[in-house]
Amino acid sequence: MTTTQRIRVLIAKPGLDGHDRGAKVLALALRDAGIEVIYTGLRQQPAQIASAAIQEDVDVVGLSCLSGAHNVLFPRVVELLREQGAGDILVVGGGTIPEHDIPGLQASGVQALFGPGSSIADIVDYIREHAPQRS
Amino acid sequence: MPAELVEKMLTGDQRALARLVSAVERQSAEVPEIMQRITPMLGHAYCIGITGPPGAGKSTITDRLTAYARQQGKTVGIVAVDPTSPYSGGAILGDRIRMQQHYLDAGVYIRSMASRGHHGGLSRAAKGVIKLLDAFGKDLIIVETVGVGQTELDIVAAADTTVLILVPESGDAIQTIKAGIMEIADLFVINKADRDGVERLQRDLQMMLHIRHASDGWCPPVLGTQAHKDIGIVELHEAITTHRRKLSETGQLATRRQQNRRQELLDLLQQQLMATLTAQFDDGEAHSGLLEQVEEGTVDPYTAAQQMLVENDDLWR
Structure with a gap:
C-alpha cells in the first residue's frame, strides 16, 4: 500500500476584521501547490482555531489578521496549542504586520511573518520547507 | 506506537484520535494494527x-x-x-x-x-x-x-x-x-x-x-x-x-452492515492487488515479455491478461 504524506494547513482569521481576500488567495495558491487547506471562516476566537487545528491534525496553522490585534491574537493561538500538547504545529502569520512587531511575535512562537508586499511564492515555499515531518 | 495512541484515544484524547485519523488517511502500515485494536469497540x-x-x-x-x-x-x-x-x-x-x-x-x-x-x-x-x-x-x-x-x-x-x-x-x-x-x-x-x-x-x-x-x-x-x-x-x-x-x-441494519463489511474487504483486496500489479509493471517485471508484446500491439490484452493471471499466481499467496 502506498503511504502518502500530504501537508495539511489550517488557514484562520482570528479577531474581528472581515477581510479574507488575502486568506483566500493564499488558500488557492497552497491548493495549487498540492497542499490540503482547511479554511475555517471569519472572526474566530484563538480557542476555536486551536481546537480546529487539533481536530484536523494539521501540520501548519496560517493566521491572517488585518485589524491590528495580531500582537494579542497570534501569541494566544500558539499558547493554546502548546497547552493542548500540539506545540509541534508550525504557526505562521500574515496581514498588516508592521516590521517592528515581527521580533516580538517570533519570540512568542509565531515562526514566520508575512506582511504587506510578501510574495505568495515565498509563503508557499516556506510552508513546504518548514512543515514538520510526521512519523 | 499505534497501541499507545489507541489507548490514549480510548480515554477520550482528541489529539490522539486526530493522529490516528491521519494515519488511516495516509494508509500507513500501522492501519491493520489500529483496526485490530479498535474492532472490539x-x-x-x-x-x-x-x-x-x-x-x-x-x-x-x-x-x-x-x-x-x-x-x-x-x-x-x-x-x-x-x-x-x-x-x-x-x-x-x-x-x-x-x-x-x-x-x-x-x-x-x-x-x-x-x-x-x-x-x-x-x-x-x-x-x-x-x-x-x-x-x-x-x-x-x-x-x-x-x-x-x-x-x-x-x-x-x-x-x-x-x-x-x-x-x-x-x-x-x-x-x-x-x-x-x-x-x-x-x-x-x-x-x-x-x-x-x-x-x-x-x-x-x-x-x-x-x-x-x-x-x-x-x-x-x-x-x-x-x-x-x-x-x-x-x-x-x-x-x-x-x-x-x-x-x-x-433486522435490516445487521444485514446492511454485514454487506458493507463484505464490500469493504473486497475493496481492500482489490486495492492491494492493484498496488502490487502496478508496482510489478513499474518495476519492468517482464511477465515473459508479455507486457512488451501488448505495448507493441503484437499480443492482444485479453489473452495477455489471462496468461498473466495464471503465471502470476504468487499474487494470491
Missing part, C-alpha cells in the same frame, strides 16, 4: 450519510442536525469530504465554515477530508475514519460527501441511513427516475424550500417513489427544509430516527 455509533449536489446545503444541514443531536445529549462525530484537485493534488476543505457553533464543544469532533483521487464521493479512508469515531464513543456519526452528481454512491456502503439533499431546481420528473443516486436514498430532502419549484419536485419524487418497487418495505419520505433558518430540522431528525427504528426492527 465497534457497533455503538449510528452513521448518517448526507449527500447531494454542490451548494445544496449539506454542510448547513449537518451543522443543524448536529446542534439538535447535542440538545438531545448525543455526542457527534462529523466527517466532511471535499474534492482533491486532479491537477495539483491539493484541496480546499471548507465544510467547517458552516459548523462554527460546534468548534468549542468537546462533544463534537469535526474532521475535513480530501477525496484524494477517489471518485465515489468519499475518500478511500473514510470508512476507517468512521470506525475510529465509533470506537472513540460517538453516538452519532454524520458523513458529508463531496458535492455529487448521479453516480457517486460510496456513501450507501458506509452509512446506516443515507439522506439525499436536493434543491427545488434539481430537475424534472425524468431526472428523478434516472438510475444512480435517486435509487439509493433512504430519505429525500428538498432544502431551500422557500424557492419556487418545491411542490413540483416533491410531486415528481413522490411519484417516482410510488411507482418503483420497494423491496425492503420502506418508502422514503420527501421532506422540505430551510436549513439556515432551522426549518424542518426536527422533522428530518425524526424521519432518520424512524428509519433507524425500522432497520433495527426488521
